[in-house]
Amino acid sequence: MTEVLQIKNLTYKLNLVSILDDLTCTIPAGSIVGLLGANGAGKTTLMRLISGVAKGFHGEISVNQQTSVVNRKQQISFSHQLDGSDKRARLAQIVHDYTLLYPDFSATQFQQLADFLELDLHQRLSKLSKGNRNKFIVALTLARQVPLYLLDEPFDGIDVMSRKKIIASILKWKSETATILISDHHVNDIANLLDSVVIVKDKHVVAQEQADTIREKYGESIEDYYENLYTGGENDD
Amino acid sequence: MKFNDKVPIYYQIKQYVYQEIILGHLKAGQKLPAIRQLAVTLTVNVNTIQRALSELTTEGIIITQRGKGNFVTNDTQLxxxxxxxxxxxxxxxxxxxxxxxxxxxxxxxxxxxxxxxxxxxxxxx
Known part of the structure; x- marks a missing residue:
């Protein structure tokens, strides 16, 4: 199987504080991978480094054999939190900006996603509920035609129905060759969706395993497996 | 469909297809929904559906017709x-x-x- 993402001995410090230390992992093309870890484990930082938003690391990150930031950025669609966008802007305006900014942005696909997720593009960004804001971010991210998608906590703080809609949209619109890396700290929400999981703890990857292998070999749910790695196998509940 | 967290999903999908066949909801020779449609309906990954179907194909329960889709076998003995x-x-x-x-x-x-x-x-x- 070909690898879409390869990370070797990644070390990253911010203001002399070590955030990631000697992190290594590879992600096969065409899969949906859960990036799991507690809050503050470095999931978002890792995504920012992969996408090239954050710079100044040691080690190697290659996406489809591309290592330079400029080339990497063309291979990746990273779910921006829209912090830089004008809060008063209407959604349609932001979509228009995206079509100008990204040559690989498919307006047709965005429209299908927006219809499916029932987004009202006349609304202003600041007026969106948390659920609709996340739906909008997912639609924007998945509308780009790239090999690798990074979704940072797309289900954080949203209701069950919104979550189900977003999951369905991922299943409906992911092309066979595309790879999606989804970060989450609540595994159960997305367990059925995942091909495999990458677990980040203590600044590096502590485990990487196929989801059905965890169930078959260890007879454990993904959540138990994840929690056991975090608590060191102790049963403290 | 509710899945058991501790049992491989592909295995549970196979059991689900067996059940649908035994109950007669899926009849001999009947066409299965498209893989992506199954993925959305059951809320699981396309690769997981594919793994289940490929094992069912190996068992001869499902017959794949190139370009047409997947069908339940016509072999009633099977x-x-x-x-x-x-x-x-x-x-x-x-x-x-x-x-x-x-x-x-x-x-x-x-x-x-x-x-x-x-x-x-x-x-x-």
Whole structure:
């Protein structure tokens, strides 16, 4: 199987504080991978480094054999939190900006996603509920035609129905060759969706395993497996 | 569909297809929904559906026609054997559990008979 993402001995410090230390992992093309870890484990930082938003690391990150930031950025669609966008802007305006900014942005696909997720593009960004804001971010991210998608906590703080809609949209619109890396700290929400999981703890990857292998070999749910790695196998509940 | 967290999803999908066939919801020769549609309906990954279907194809339960899709086999003998296999599997599990409790085969038959009568009564009430 070909690898879409390869990370070797990644070390990253911010203001002399070590955030990631000697992190290594590879992600096969065409899969949906859960990036799991507690809050503050470095999931978002890792995504920012992969996408090239954050710079100044040691080690190697290659996406489809591309290592330079400029080339990497063309291979990746990273779910921006829209912090830089004008809060008063209407959604349609932001979509228009995206079509100008990204040559690989498919307006047709965005429209299908927006219809499916029932987004009202006349609304202003600041007026969106948390659920609709996340739906909008997912639609924007998945509308780009790239090999690798990074979704940072797309289900954080949203209701069950919104979550189900977003999951369905991922299943409906992911092309066979595309790879999606989804970060989450609540595994159960997305367990059925995942091909495999990458677990980040203590600044590096502590485990990487196929989801059905965890169930078959260890007879454990993904959540138990994840929690056991975090608590060191102790049963403290 | 609700999945058991601790059992491989592809395995549960296979069991689901068996069940649909035994119940007659999926008939011999009938076309299965498209893989992506199945993925969305069952809320699981396309790769997981593919793994389940490829094992079902190896077993001969599902026939893949290039460009047309996946169909339940027309081999009714195979489908009857499938039903027998699934029922036997359930009994084999039960048998082992009873044996572990040192219940003799003759007692098992009696227990089963009593249980069936009991269930019948409950349903009549």
């Amino acid at each position: 489908l009857q054997a499938l039903k027998k296999r699934i029922v036997t599997e359930q009994f084999s599990e039960l048998y082992d559990k009873m044996l572990a409790l040192k219940i003799t085969p003759a007692e098992m038959v009696q227990y089963l008979k009593n249980y069936i009568d009991q269930r019948k009564e409950v349903q009549h009430d």
